[in-house]
Every structure is written in C-alpha cells, then in structure tokens.
Amino acid sequence: KKANRDDDIEESSRPPPCDSPIYCYGDILHTVQTNSIYTDSKTFVDMKMRNPQNKTLLLFEEFMNSTGHAPTKTEIEVFVNNTFEAAGSEFEDWDPSDWTEHPKFLDNILDPNLNKFASSLNEIWKLLGRKMKDEVKENEDLYSIIYVPNPVIVPGGRFREFYYWDSYWIVRGLLRSEMHTTVRGMLSNFVSVVERIGFIPNGGRVYYKMRSQPPMLIPMVKAYLDVTNDLDWLTENVWLLEKEFQFWMNNHTVTFEKDGVSYTMARYYEISSGPRPESYREDYESAQYFRTDAEKNLFYRELKAGAESGWDFSSRWFISESYTNKGNLTSIKTSHIIPVCLNSILYGNAVLLSEFYTQVGNATKAAEYASIAEQWQKAVTAVLWHDEVGAWLDYDFVNEVKRDYFYPTNIAPFWTHCYDPANRENHVAKILKYLEKSQIMIHLGGIPATLEHSGEQWDYPNAWAPLQWIMIRALNNTEDPWAQRLAYEISQRWVRSNWLAFNETGYMFEKYDATVAGGHGGGGEYEVQLGFGWSNGAAMELMYRYGDKLTAEDYFTPNDVSSSAFEQQVVVSSTGQLLTGILVLIISLATGFIGMVVYKSRNYYAPAPSTMTNKKGTNPATSGSLYRKRVAYTELKDLNYD
Numbered sequence: 178k179k180a181n182r183d184d185d186i187e188e189s190s191r192p193p194p195c196d197s198p199i200y201c202y203g204d205i206l207h208t209v210q211t212n213s214i215y216t217d218s219k220t221f222v223d224m225k226m227r228n229p230q231n232k233t234l235l236l237f238e239e240f241m242n243s244t245g246h247a248p249t250k251t252e253i254e255v256f257v258n259n260t261f262e263a264a265g266s267e268f269e270d271w272d273p274s275d276w277t278e279h280p281k282f283l284d285n286i287l288d289p290n291l292n293k294f295a296s297s298l299n300e301i302w303k304l305l306g307r308k309m310k311d312e313v314k315e316n317e318d319l320y321s322i323i324y325v326p327n328p329v330i331v332p333g334g335r336f337r338e339f340y341y342w343d344s345y346w347i348v349r350g351l352l353r354s355e356m357h358t359t360v361r362g363m364l365s366n367f368v369s370v371v372e373r374i375g376f377i378p379n380g381g382r383v384y385y386k387m388r389s390q391p392p393m394l395i396p397m398v399k400a401y402l403d404v405t406n407d408l409d410w411l412t413e414n415v416w417l418l419e420k421e422f423q424f425w426m427n428n429h430t431v432t433f434e435k436d437g438v439s440y441t442m443a444r445y446y447e448i449s450s451g452p453r454p455e456s457y458r459e460d461y462e463s464a465q466y467f468r469t470d471a472e473k474n475l476f477y478r479e480l481k482a483g484a485e486s487g488w489d490f491s492s493r494w495f496i497s498e499s500y501t502n503k504g505n506l507t508s509i510k511t512s513h514i515i516p517v518c519l520n521s522i523l524y525g526n527a528v529l530l531s532e533f534y535t536q537v538g539n540a541t542k543a544a545e546y547a548s549i550a551e552q553w554q555k556a557v558t559a560v561l562w563h564d565e566v567g568a569w570l571d572y573d574f575v576n577e578v579k580r581d582y583f584y585p586t587n588i589a590p591f592w593t594h595c596y597d598p599a600n601r602e603n604h605v606a607k608i609l610k611y612l613e614k615s616q617i618m619i620h621l622g623g624i625p626a627t628l629e630h631s632g633e634q635w636d637y638p639n640a641w642a643p644l645q646w647i648m649i650r651a652l653n654n655t656e657d658p659w660a661q662r663l664a665y666e667i668s669q670r671w672v673r674s675n676w677l678a679f680n681e682t683g684y685m686f687e688k689y690d691a692t693v694a695g696g697h698g699g700g701g702e703y704e705v706q707l708g709f710g711w712s713n714g715a716a717m718e719l720m721y722r723y724g725d726k727l728t729a730e731d732y733f734t735p736n737d738v739s740s741s742a743f744e745q746q747v748v749v750s751s752t753g754q755l756l757t758g759i760l761v762l763i764i765s766l767a768t769g770f771i772g773m774v775v776y777k778s779r780n781y782y783a784p785a786p787s788t789m790t791n792k793k794g795t796n797p798a799t800s801g802s803l804y805r806k807r808v809a810y811t812e813l814k815d816l817n818y819d
C-alpha cells in the first residue's frame with residue numbers, strides 16, 4: 178500500500194546478515210544453534226575458528242559424513258570444541274592509562290553513600306575495558322569480531338563488543354571519569370567503522386553488519402567536544418559524521434501521505450534473509466508459527482528491525498489485526514511504525530551537524546543541515562504531535578493509525594528540541610497532564626518502558642537507563658519548573674534504585690524493575706546481564722548533575738512528598754486536579770507497599786560471576802566466590818486495563 182522500496186526484492190536474492198558461511202548463514206550455524214549446544218545462542222557466534230574458513234567448512238562436511246548426517250548433541254559439542262576456541266578469545270589485558278582514582282565529579286556528590294557508589298562505578302570502567310589482540314587485525318577472518326584499532330568500554334556480560342547506542346551513555350560516564358583519551362579512541366573507532374562499512378552496525382560483530390542502532394554517534398561527539406573542545410578531531414572527521422547521517426536518510430526513510438500531505442520520515446528497517454545469527458534458535462523456533470518461507474523471512478526482517486531500534490523486543494512494535502499493540506512476537510511489524518525517538522534524534526543530529534559545520538567554517542553545509550532540521554521538525558510536529566492526547570505518539574503509517582500508548586520516548590522531542598518554540602507552553606502543559614494521566618510516578622523503581630506486560634524485556638515492568646535519561650533530559654530541557662522538578666524526582670528514584678541493587682548485590686544491572694526500588698529486570702530471550710555500561714554512565718552523570726540534592730535514603734519521607742512535582746502542580750490547579758494529585762500520592766504509597774508485599778519472589782538467581790569478572794577471573798563484589806544471591810523480581814499486573 179505504501180512506498181516500501183525493498184519489499185520487492187526476491188527472497189532468493191536477499192543478502193544474509195553478513196557474508197560469513199560460519200557466523201551468518203549455512204549448515205554449521207544451523208546445526209549448532211538448532212541443537213542448543215549453548216544455552217545462550219550468542220556464545221557460538223562469538224567463538225574464534227581454529228582454522229581458516231574453508232578448512233572449517235571442510236571439517237564440518239567430513240564430520241557430517243562420518244555421523245551419517247545425524248550427529249548427536251554430544252558429537253556436535255565435541256566438533257565445536259575441536260574446531261573453535263572459547264568466546265571472547267580476541268581480547269588482551271588492558272589498563273586504561275587515563276583512568277584516575279578520584280575524578281572531580283565525585284566532589285559534587287554530597288551524600289556519602291552515593292559518593293561511595295559513584296566511586297565504585299568509576300572503578301568498574303577498568304573491568305569493562307577491552308583491547309583487541311594485534312592478531313585479530315592480522316587474521317580478522319578467524320573471528321566474528323569487527324576489528325577496531327582502539328580499546329573500548331563494553332556493556333558487560335554477554336555483550337563483549339561495542340554496542341552502538343549503549344556507547345552514548347558509556348561515553349557520558351567516561352567523560353565524567355575524565356577518561357578523554359579512551360573516549361577519543363572510541364569515537365575514532367566509530368568513524369573508522371563508518372569509513373569501512375558505511376554506517377555503524379548494532380554492535381561490533383559481523384553478524385550485526387546489516388543493521389544499525391539508534392544513531393547516537395553525533396550526540397556522542399557533541400558530548401566529547403563540550404568537554405574537550407577538540408576541534409582538530411572534528412575537522413578531520415566531520416565528513417564521516419555526515420556520511421553516517423546520510424546512511425539514515427538513504428536507507429531508513431519512507432515517504433507516505435497523511436491528510437493529503439506527503440511526508441518523508443525515518444523508521445527502523447532491515448532487509449537481510451534468515452534469523453538473527455546471535456539468536457538463531459529463538460528466531461527459528463518463533464518462525465515456525467508461519468507457514469511459508471516468505472512469511473518466515475518477513476518475520477525475521479521485522480525482528481531484525483526491532484533489534485535495530487534497541488528495543489528488542491517490545492509490544493511497542495506489535496501490530497495486531499485490529500492495529501493495536503496486543504499480541505506476541507509473531508505480531509511484530511517494526512518497519513510499519515514511524516517512531517518518535519528515532520525522528521527526534523535525527524532532527525537533533527541535523528542541528529548538530531549544522532553546528533559542527535559552522536565550527537569548522539563551512540557555512541554552506543551549515544545552512545544545508547539547518548534547513549534539513551527545519552523540514553524534519555515540521556514533519557515530526559504534523560505527523561506525531563496530537564493535541565487532543567497531549568503528547569507525541571508513534572505512527573503506524575501502513576494502517577494510518579496513531580499508537581496511543583505510553584512510552585518514555587513519547588516526550589523525546591523535548592530532549593532534542595524538535596518542536597516549534599512558539600508551542601512550548603502548550604506542549605509542556607499538555608505533556609505534564611499526559612504523564613500524570615499515565616500514572617508513571619506510581620513506580621518506585623523508575624519509569625517502565627511501556628505499560629504492557631508482554632514478557633518481552635522492553636515492556637512492563639522493566640526500566641532501562643536510556644529511557645530514564647531521555648525522560649529526565651526531555652523534562653529538563655523544557656525549562657519549565659514543574660517539569661524540571663519531575664525530572665529531578667525521576668533521577669532520585671532511579672539513582673536510589675541503582676544504589677540499592679548495587680548495595681545488595683555488588684552489581685550494576687542492564688535493566689531494572691520499575692515497580693520495586695532496587696529490583697532488577699527480567700524477561701526476554703537471555704539472562705539479565707551485569708556490568709553494565711549504560712546503567713553506570715547514566716547513574717554517574719545523574720549523580721553529578723544532582724549531586725547536591727540526591728540521597729540514598731528513602732525518598733518518601735512526608736516532607737519530600739509534599740513538594741513533589743505533581744503536587745506542586747495541584748496546588749495551583751483546580752479542585753479536580755487536587756483530588757487527582759492526592760489520589761496519585763495515595764496510589765504511590767500503596768503501590769510501594771503492595772510491591773513489597775505482593776511480589777512473587779521468583780526462583781530467580783543473579784547470574785553467576787562469569788558474566789562479570791575481571792581479566793583475572795575474579796569479580797569485585799565476591800572476590801571470585803560463586804555469587805547466587807536471590808534478587809527480587811516482581812510480577813505485578815500491567816497497568817493497561819483495556
């Protein structure tokens with residue numbers, strides 16, 4: 178029905194996720210992954226080949242012949258162990274030379290518990306640093322890792338390589354830790370990848386080569402320049418930042434009509450064939466729901482587009498037969514949705530490119546990008562802002578339906594200033610009402626990704642650092658005192674929840690539980706991971722910014738509550754709103770209580786320290802002992818009553 182350039186590509190001529198017949202497609206991958214040789218499908222595709230690719234293929238052929246093409250699981254295990262080295266063998270020890278024990282930002286953090294916490298987070302960078310062996314550069318074909326010249330800070334756990342959007346929050350934390358050389362190296366890695374591959378893949382592995390992640394390179398560079406003013410780096414690399422921006426314009430935009438007007442906007446989109454190699458078994462099994470190969474391949478593409486969004490997976494990308502967000506993974510239609518966050522980020526990137534070109538003295542390019550930004554902002558407002566709802570909403574351009582569901586990203590245009598300043602007051606007032614109506618502040622552990630309880634990891638009740646960040650920065654950027662107070666309250670809850678979990682377990686988590694302060698997240702297709710890059714970076718930056726106010730103590734003392742952002746709003750509003758405010762307050766307190774009393778403590782254990790060890794095999798919290806402390810995980814029902 179709509180322009181969808183690549184939907185016409187013949188299935189047989191679609192490229193695989195990368196050109197490796199070991200790591201991206203073919204019989205070895207299929208046999209190892211569908212036989213569940215490893216609990217986590219990512220393990221196999223991260224292993225190094227002991228022999229060149231052709232010999233590995235030959236050995237596999239011989240192995241299959243010798244087992245009558247029906248090997249047992251144990252035989253496959255033996256084959257893999259003989260033919261591949263353990264995952265993670267591409268790295269060598271690395272101590273960042275720019276690491277310091279007492280970066281200045283710590284002096285901003287007055288609460289002694291939080292100060293100690295921030296200091297521990299500063300320590301964790303040393304455990305998350307990875308440097309590739311020279312041998313990787315010389316024999317790249319033996320590995321699935323994408324070679325980069327400088328060391329990187331990785332998210333942690335199973336995520337042993339760089340991740341594109343994670344790096345934004347990692348970089349922000351590293352800048353607080355004054356690790357400017359490390360950041361410069363990571364940025365140089367990224368632009369070298371853009372030069373070689375044309376864009377930044379989802380992560381630093383060949384199997385991510387056909388998709389990206391939310392385009393955060395330009396904002397990363399902005400954060401670096403704000404601290405270092407390194408114009409030499411910018412002058413040398415601005416053309417590669419532009420190249421990355423153009424990749425999104427050329428490969429991720431779609432043109433559609435709305436109310437008789439034609440718009441070109443961006444979406445997440447992927448065109449390769451087959452399952453995600455790193456989640457091959459999971460995708461392959463889910464695809465059995467579909468009958469034809471064409472349907473299966475379409476499903477795989479939508480999954481990969483979902484992974485590109487960073488929200489893998491979420492009801493945010495589900496489209497049911499009646500065009501709602503109900504359903505399960507088989508309802509995924511990521512590419513049909515124009516997301517608020519992606520389009521806001523691209524607007525912000527155009528503005529920054531214009532600023533960068535001004536800085537390096539190219540007025541023509543500066544004007545060109547300012548004009549792109551202006552057009553983009555108009556499209557975001559026309560298509561995604563809904564005055565009657567009081568928020569920006571994702572848009573299903575295929576079915577022509579607005580996606581009226583709460584996501585923290587619904588206020589992303591405030592984050593990147595992607596709106597007409599003349600509408601600021603109207604937008605702020607409406608957004609505050611919208612957030613109040615969405616009852617987001619009843620959550621003591623942070624803002625949930627969605628209000629749907631689908632079991633996917635980017636759904637209720639999981640709360641993620643990048644989403645807290647987007648909300649906090651968006652509310653702050655409005656310059657409205659109530660919105661800013663709300664931003665502070667979210668920061669307080671988030672940092673306190675991170676601190677509580679860290680205090681109890683010695684770990685930082687990839688995701689948290691919005692319904693319980695100090696609870697970590699769950700769901701999705703892999704165990705919750707420890708480390709964790711973006712959680713650390715976001716918490717450090719928030720502790721720095723609100724260092725004079727944040728406390729590790731329980732926030733809900735009567736005095737604090739009486740000055741909460743929503744109540745301040747109520748004081749000057751109507752009686753109806755006063756009652757709503759009181760109700761919200763009661764629900765807040767009650768939910769905290771229910772959260773503690775009603776949660777079903779799962780038979781759930783934090784992952785073993787193998788996911789969070791330093792290079793010597795010990796972990797900071799337990800000195801190498803097996804840590805299996807029970808951590809609370811709630812199963813409160815989702816908040817959508819429809």
Ligand SMILES: OC[C@H]1O[C@H](O[C@H]2O[C@H](CO)[C@@H](O)[C@H](O)[C@H]2O)[C@H](O)[C@@H](O)[C@@H]1O
Pocket residue numbers: 219332336340341342343379380453455456484485486487488489490687703
């Ligand atoms: O292996 C499954 C998926 O794992 C990644 O996604 C999750 O972790 C990333 C690293 O922290 C994060 O960027 C992403 O938002 C998470 O959902 C990976 O990015 C996916 O592509 C992959 O299929």
